[in-house]
Amino acid sequence: GAEVRVGTECIALERGSDQWTASLRDETGEREVSARAVVNAAGPFVDRVAQIALGEGTPAHLRLVKGSHLIVPKLWDGAHCYIFQNGDGRICFTIPYEQQFTLLGTTDERFEGDPDEVHISEDEAAYICASVNEYLAMQVRPEDAVWSYSGVRPLYEDEAASDSTVTRDYVFEVDDEGGAPILSVFGGKITTYRRLAEHALEKLAIGG
Numbered sequence: 001g002a003e004v005r006v007g008t009e010c011i012a013l014e015r016g017s018d019q020w021t022a023s024l025r026d027e028t029g030e031r032e033v034s035a036r037a038v039v040n041a042a043g044p045f046v047d048r049v050a051q052i053a054l055g056e057g058t059p060a061h062l063r064l065v066k067g068s069h070l071i072v073p074k075l076w077d078g079a080h081c082y083i084f085q086n087g088d089g090r091i092c093f094t095i096p097y098e099q100q101f102t103l104l105g106t107t108d109e110r111f112e113g114d115p116d117e118v119h120i121s122e123d124e125a126a127y128i129c130a131s132v133n134e135y136l137a138m139q140v141r142p143e144d145a146v147w148s149y150s151g152v153r154p155l156y157e158d159e160a161a162s163d164s165t166v167t168r169d170y171v172f173e174v175d176d177e178g179g180a181p182i183l184s185v186f187g188g189k190i191t192t193y194r195r196l197a198e199h200a201l202e203k204l205a206i207g208g
Contacts (some may be wrong), residue, residue, distance in 0.1 A: 013053040015036060015179040018034045019051075037204055040184040044154040047139035050184050054175060061173065061186045063157040063166055064112070068120035068150040069105035070128050071097055072140050084135045090164055092131040101146065104128050111152050120148040156187035170196050172203055 011030070012023035020038045024031055042049045048061040051205075074096070075144055081095040090108065097103040107124045125142035133139050160166040170188030174181055188196045 003011065010049065010052065013049075013182075015053070015182075017179050020182070022181050035180075037180060038182040039200060040182060040206075041200075044152045046154060046184055046186060050173075050182075053182050060183075061157055061162070061171070063110070063155045064115065065153045065155055065163045065166065066109045066111040066118060066124075066150055067106045067153060068109075068124045068128070069103055069148060070120070070125060070140075070142070070145040071101050071103055071147040071149075072144045073102070073146065074100050075102040075136065075138055075140070082135070084132065086131050087134075090131075094132055094136070104132055104140065110163050115152045118150045118152050120150050124150075153189075154187065170199075172200065174203055 008024050008026040010022055011025050014021045014023075019034050019036050021032055021034050022038070024033060024117075038053065040046055040049045040053070043202050044062065044064055047058075051058045075093045075094065079096055081093060083091055083093045085090055092126050093105055095103040105128060107127060109121070109124060111118065122142070125145065125148065129142055155166050155168065156171040158167045167187060168189055170192065173184045173186065175184075176182075181204060183200055185200065187197065
């Protein structure tokens, strides 16, 4: 029932026999809250939170894969978008964006850095332009971009050889040994969020 503000950081988790105590920090200071269970749905930080809760030796289960996009001045009139097949087996897309622009994407690149510090690389920008230029009459260059953005996909590490083929499905890990349970969510995406949430509650209800 405690209110948790946007931007709140969990800095410690202490497990008891029937509840967790979380130490939280935000712009107003630090405080503690308690709960019967913890759902670790921290996206690219899920391994970090699991280690806070269960110890530094807790195995990592994520493969972080970066996806980047370019935004260029509008390439055509109309609301239609295009999806193109790349020669490397991936797809690329061009989508009308904010009335005056076109969104180009995307990439799949292993990411080893801090998810708080993610940005497009020169190679990614060149890859996006080369991919769409196979199909567009008007050629685009990285320097045409008025903006770029990148995100990190927190995918479950299934040892796939390619970053494009690693599973986009979600995997749960429940640890209830020695006290109150913690459920960590690895993978998943916005299109499956409702099923993921329902499944997570089912797992907690039956004890994993």
